[in-house]
Amino acid sequence: MNHDADVVVAGGGPVGLMLACELALAKVSVVVLERLTDVDTTIKAGAINSPTAEAFYRRGMLPGLAEAQREAFERFGSFLRQRRAAGATGVKQPPKFAGHFAGIMLRGDLLDASDPDFDGPGPAAEVGLVPQEALERLLGARAAELGVDLRRGVTLTGFDAGEDGVQVHTSEGSLRTGRLVGCDGGRSTVRRLAGFPFPGTAPEITGRQALVEMTGADALGAGWNWTSTGTYAHGPLPGRILTVEFDGPPADREAPVTAEELEASLRKVSGVADVRIHKVLSATRFTDNARQVPDYRAGRVLLAGDAAHVHSPFGGQGLNLGIGDAMNLGWKLAATVRGWAPEGLLDTYTAERHPLGAWVLEWTRAQVALMRPESHTRALRGVLAELTGTVDATTFFAKKISGAGQRYDLPGSHPLTGRSAPDLVLSDGTRLAGHLHGGQGLLLDLADDGEVRKRAAGYGDRLRVLTAGCPERPGLAGLLVRPDGATAWAADSPGGPDAPDELDAALRRWFGTPDAAAA
CATH class of the missing domain: 3.50.50.60 (FAD/NAD(P)-binding domain)
Structure with a gap:
């Protein structure tokens, strides 16, 4: 065809x-x-998580993400200034943000940054609010x-x-x-x-998110708030609101979201009768259809x-x-x-x-389930909120939310296999991510091993082979990275007797049969 x-x-x-x-x-x-x-x-x-930031970094697009994040932080600062100008009390820069679970905020100052699952993203770890x-x-x-x-x-x-x-x-x-x-x-x-x-599972909630122009917002709580009639969020951008009602899905998800609808929902969930929405800049509905x-x-x-x-x-x-x-x-x-x-x-x-x-x-x-406005759920939410005030729980939830530690179940016994490849700093001053911009696979020979390079012969433009040292990980002898950044094979130095055969199997599993004439 x-x-x-x-x-x-x-x-x-x-x-x-x-x-x-x-x-x-x-x-x-x-x-x-x-x-x-x-x-x-x-x-x-x-916002984006760690795997997404790494994906853009590995394709040379990290500067664009950083600029988008800078602009987002400026809008966040504007929201805080507007709150202070409106007379809202207790307005201050929150601790470093580490995500949230059901609106329960995770404090970055409680994060165990030494956890090995956070080791590896390199500069991509600095980008998230995009x-x-x-x-x-x-x-x-x-x-x-x-x-x-x-x-x-x-x-x-x-x-x-x-x-x-x-x-x-x-x-x-x-x-x-x-x-x-x-x-x-x-x-x-x-x-x-x-x-x-x-x-x-079928939907049970109606959620609305919008950017609006409104008055009376100084009476709204900043961040996530739970009430007897639902959940709402205010900020972190000027005019950004979110409401969640637990009385079933919307009758018509396709109908335009009006100022009247948003105002009624916000008043119902927040209990603030004086809030008025004058203009809708952007709005959407959502459910929990899963x-x-x-x-x-x-x-x-x-x-x-x-x-x-x-x-x-x-x-x-x-x-x-x-x-x-x-x-x-x-x-x-x-x-x-x-x-x-x-x-x-x-x-x-x-x-x-x-x-x-x-x-x-x-x-x-x-x-x-944890956001439902009923007494037993409120009690459970209180327990979880107390739990997330600990280093261990914050680290657990932040790892899940950020995608740190995600892995695929790939053949191989090395701890790095199936994990996102660490952004190694190599002896020539380059970083691993910089060698993935072309979308090829990458075989890093970190021990100047001719046998490793021999196994990789014949793959043409499917695979780049790079021999370099890695002072920060002297015990790592080699790394095979798929085009998507997943580690397909790794070996320590000195490698075991099966390491060359495991490399050969990984190459054929992910990159096919080498060209016989070039091998």
Whole structure:
């Protein structure tokens, strides 16, 4: 079949754009279909976790994240100044933020920074407060640099998937492709038309988040607040509010969110009768609908992000989970398209990402349960709030929320195997992340071992081989890093007798068969 593009991605939000960038980096032609004509400015996620920051760092985009965070901190400072000017008492800069669980804030000054799970991100650890809109703009610019064909204002209307390709139908005609990936959100058209099962739990709450212009806000508590009628949050940006009511899902999620609706909800949940909302700048509704497809692939059709899993936004996991899907899928799909993928490589996408998605669903369900406005839940919340005042509990929850310590169940006995590769500082002054900008795999020979380099011969542009020392980890002899940053093999010095064979197995498992002529 002649294809108009190797891959068509439905959905040009952060997940679809990240996937498209990964494919383009691997010289795979990709078309992105996005129904919106411009970047979505609706208020959504406000932060990223460690794996997401590392992913951008490894592709050379950390400066853009840092600038977006600087702007976010300026808006946070503006919120504090407005609170003080309005006469709100007790307004002060909070301790270093380490996340929250069900609105229970985690204090960064109680975090055990020596925990080994926090060791490794390098400069990426300094970036976190990045709004989704800024992330999408950064990825849009990156996609343009890489030559991604982003078609805005184009809607996917249907498709026909066969054994040799997919005919994709859009509002502007049809195109042929080898693979179709649905990154088109929680109400995914691709998922529905492909017939993916979507089991899970039905919604029980109505949540609203908005940026508004209002008066009477000085009577609202800053941060997260629980009342007998629900939960609300105020800040950390000027005019940002969030309410949660526990009396069922909204009657119509598609209806515009009005100032009257937001004002009524905020008054009901906060008990502040004098608050008035005069203008809605951005608003959205959400529920705790929690569902996940059992398999992220059906033949030539795949899903990523909210198309594969939906849940409430508590804990800020959704955007990050989707970026992780894109990073995991991108290089594997590219390898499949280019013809060098070892057998079963694409199947590892579901095998590795589904368990993380299932955990996020349970994590968000637990938070909804802990936010309910009834006496037994309030008592339990009090116990947990006291518990999170300890170093051990803060460290446990912060590791989960930040994604630190996430790992895939990969073959190999070394403690680093399956973990995000540490951002090693090498003897030539470079850092590991800087050698991943091209989206290839990386084999670090840290012991100047000719046998290691011999095993890596014949992989061409699939794999970079670098011999360098690492003074900060003199006991580490070698590291094999997949394109997504996961450690596929590691060995200490002196390596055991099986280390070369384990390396050979890892190379073939993730990078296929080397070219015999070059090996």
